[in-house]
Amino acid sequence: MINYAYYPGCVAKESGKELDNSTRFIAEKLGINLVDMPEASCCGGGVIDGFDHNLKLYINGRTLALAEKLGYDILTICNTCTLTLSEVNEELINNPEALKKTNDYLSKIGLKYSGKVKVKHLLYIVRDEIGLDKLKNAVTYSLDGVKVAPFYGCHILRPSSVVKFDDVENPSGFEELIKALGGEPVSYVRRTKCCGFQTILVNEVTSTSLAGNAIYEAQQNKADVMVTPCPLCHLSLDTYQGVAAMNINKELSLPILHLPQLIGVALGGSYAEMGFSRHNISFRAVMSKIKQNKLK
Amino acid sequence: MEFTVKSYRFNPEIDEKPYYKEYVLNDFPGMTVLNALMKVKAELDGTLSFRRSCRSAICGSCAMKINGITKLACKTQISSEIEKFGIIKVDPLGNMPIIKDLIVDQEAFFDKIKEIKPYLLGKKDYIEDDFKALKDGEKIKQPVYYKTEFQTLTGNNDTPNCILCECCYSECGGVVANPKYLGPAALAKLYRYSEDPRDNDKNGSRLVNGSKPAGMFDCVLCQACEEFCPKGISPVKTIVKMHEKAIKNSITFSKGAKHIIGIARSIQETGRLDEIKVAVDSVGISGILNDLPVAIGAGLKGKMPPLRLKLIKDMEDIRVAFKDLNLEEKHD
Numbered sequence: 205m206i207n208y209a210y211y212p213g214c215v216a217k218e219s220g221k222e223l224d225n226s227t228r229f230i231a232e233k234l235g236i237n238l239v240d241m242p243e244a245s246c247c248g249g250g251v252i253d254g255f256d257h258n259l260k261l262y263i264n265g266r267t268l269a270l271a272e273k274l275g276y277d278i279l280t281i282c283n284t285c286t287l288t289l290s291e292v293n294e295e296l297i298n299n300p301e302a303l304k305k306t307n308d309y310l311s312k313i314g315l316k317y318s319g320k321v322k323v324k325h326l327l328y329i330v331r332d333e334i335g336l337d338k339l340k341n342a343v344t345y346s347l348d349g350v351k352v353a354p355f356y357g358c359h360i361l362r363p364s365s366v367v368k369f370d371d372v373e374n375p376s377g378f379e380e381l382i383k384a385l386g387g388e389p390v391s392y393v394r395r396t397k398c399c400g401f402q403t404i405l406v407n408e409v410t411s412t413s414l415a416g417n418a419i420y421e422a423q424q425n426k427a428d429v430m431v432t433p434c435p436l437c438h439l440s441l442d443t444y445q446g447v448a449a450m451n452i453n454k455e456l457s458l459p460i461l462h463l464p465q466l467i468g469v470a471l472g473g474s475y476a477e478m479g480f481s482r483h484n485i486s487f488r489a490v491m492s493k494i495k496q497n498k499l500k
Numbered sequence: 501m502e503f504t505v506k507s508y509r510f511n512p513e514i515d516e517k518p519y520y521k522e523y524v525l526n527d528f529p530g531m532t533v534l535n536a537l538m539k540v541k542a543e544l545d546g547t548l549s550f551r552r553s554c555r556s557a558i559c560g561s562c563a564m565k566i567n568g569i570t571k572l573a574c575k576t577q578i579s580s581e582i583e584k585f586g587i588i589k590v591d592p593l594g595n596m597p598i599i600k601d602l603i604v605d606q607e608a609f610f611d612k613i614k615e616i617k618p619y620l621l622g623k624k625d626y627i628e629d630d631f632k633a634l635k636d637g638e639k640i641k642q643p644v645y646y647k648t649e650f651q652t653l654t655g656n657n658d659t660p661n662c663i664l665c666e667c668c669y670s671e672c673g674g675v676v677a678n679p680k681y682l683g684p685a686a687l688a689k690l691y692r693y694s695e696d697p698r699d700n701d702k703n704g705s706r707l708v709n710g711s712k713p714a715g716m717f718d719c720v721l722c723q724a725c726e727e728f729c730p731k732g733i734s735p736v737k738t739i740v741k742m743h744e745k746a747i748k749n750s751i752t753f754s755k756g757a758k759h760i761i762g763i764a765r766s767i768q769e770t771g772r773l774d775e776i777k778v779a780v781d782s783v784g785i786s787g788i789l790n791d792l793p794v795a796i797g798a799g800l801k802g803k804m805p806p807l808r809l810k811l812i813k814d815m816e817d818i819r820v821a822f823k824d825l826n827l828e829e830k831h832d
């Protein structure tokens with residue numbers, strides 16, 4: 205068992221519950237102990253420093269301090285949470301003034317941060333800590349014959365001065381994981397582009413073209429399914445897929461999975477356990493194909 | 501070492517559609533992508549068109565997509581590209597219309613630079629503030645950060661070093677989402693002038709104009725500009741600084757500013773991001789109604805977030821943070 209301070213973020217607790225549930229499902233199968241932090245707050249959704257930079261330091265410094273108190277590194281399942289917590293961590297570690305300021309606040313609420321916590325996304329915990337061999341051995345339903353388009357999104361890769369999991373120009377972690385599950389990764393240019401989520405409420409119509417273009421390109425490359433490590437990307441790609449299709453004037457119909465759902469299916473998770481009925485675009489057809497690939 | 505250059509080709513006067521052409525070359529130590537293209541042009545195919553001038557990462561002419569990522573051809577080594585990608589695939593810059601081969605039409609980019617008035621405003625020519633965010637005579641509050649602090653925050657303070665190469669613009673998600681979006685280079689310049697104490701911006705008009713649609717709140721925060729700027733500038737950090745400065749100066753008429761405030765207030769009240777409250781705060785009820793088809797689609801799938809959120813444990817801690825920083829909502 206590896207212990208992690210579990211930081212699901214807000215969306216996985218609200219509209220994206222299937223992400224939280226599937227994460228817990230695979231954690232158990234892979235020997236990850238998710239230690240809840242009910243005190244943890246929202247990271248600020250990627251925009252909080254546009255409100256007040258110190259607030260970003262304080263509330264995320266608090267989350268880091270909570271994990272430090274538990275003695276575990278943080279496991280995230282959202283790109284934007286990963287970047288925000290990593291940015292704050294970097295700043296607190298490298299800027300004594302920022303750390304002092306933050307600790308002055310933390311002392312008022314009985315906490316302290318000394319910079320010991322690492323922030324890691326589930327994708328790279330599975331690749332680096334669990335290991336792809338172990339993952340491969342745990343597979344009960346191979347993704348053999350399934351073409352999977354990985355959609356990295358932004359904040360798990362950029363800026364690479366802060367999130368250092370993969371090669372920002374040519375990442376491979378996602379592809380390796382898909383192969384370990386028996387699937388075939390689809391290569392397409394927009395796998396590392398933005399999903400447009402941050403301005404969906406500002407520019408409802410046009411911003412969905414980003415998601416639309418990515419889905420269309422993956423479809424053109426014969427993807428059966430697209431997978432994302434970020435629930436915000438998932439909202440753009442799945443919930444807004446119909447709007448995106450209208451916007452770019454193309455037919456789109458590609459099931460979009462959260463990363464742990466894809467792993468979960470390969471580890472034997474059922475349609476209901478993975479919460480697929482909560483998605484806009486049905487995964488049924490692909491799922492029945494996978495169910496024929498029983499290994500053990 | 502022998503390697504292949506695969507170049508995008510398109511001459512609208514004779515070609516029906518774009519195609520790729522391959523050229524095989526031998527490298528020499530320290531060879532750059534620009535060296536390779538110049539060799540192709542000199543020795544193999546004089547019709548290949550691309551921009552270049554200084555050959556030393558100063559003029560900003562030779563930006564293009566190299567193996568899918570926008571870079572300066574003169575600053576990019578053949579050896580490292582071949583090691584990673586096995587080929588040199590070159591395409592014209594993104595987000596711009598193509599004139600011929602690797603040459604794009606830069607007009608929209610430079611129009612946007614001009615639009616932010618990239619010069620110090622004199623006594624007479626301050627920008628008309630049609631939103632009247634500040635009262636006559638009222639001055640914009642000075643930076644929330646001192647320059648040195650900003651420097652440690654971003655690792656650079658170099659917005660004046662921009663060479664207008666368009667690497668950022670070519671990779672910018674915001675421009676894909678909204679082609680009218682000012683884009684990273686223009687906004688980094690806007691920041692640079694809005695911070696300059698010599699600038700005669702009497703009424704905060706720079707931030708007001710920058711907050712209009714297609715301005716700084718159209719940034720999708722994709723971080724591509726910071727990642728791919730060959731001069732180490734982070735336009736996105738300057739954009740976020742302007743968000744903060746605009747909101748602190750009550751320039752909050754834009755949907756984007758309302759969205760950010762909505763998220764902050766949601767955290768202040770519940771410790772969480774309340775998706776419904778944020779949506780209502782950002783776009784209002786009518787905006788929500790516009791989005792109703794999406795909402796209903798999502799609702800039917802059980803996707804609607806709960807209407808009332810539980811508070812996080814130890815919620816008081818978060819209130820202390822807001823109080824400490826004097827950020828509590830003021831009702832005036």
Ligand code: SF4
Binds near residue numbers: 671722723725
């Ligand atoms: S962070 Fe903003 S300005 Fe920078 S490339 Fe992305 S959308 Fe454009």
Ligand code: SF4
Binds near residue numbers: 667
């Ligand atoms: S900000 Fe950087 S990438 Fe953008 S135009 Fe200027 S130098 Fe080029």
Ligand code: FES
Binds near residue numbers: 555575
């Ligand atoms: S030729 Fe001037 S920047 Fe490359």
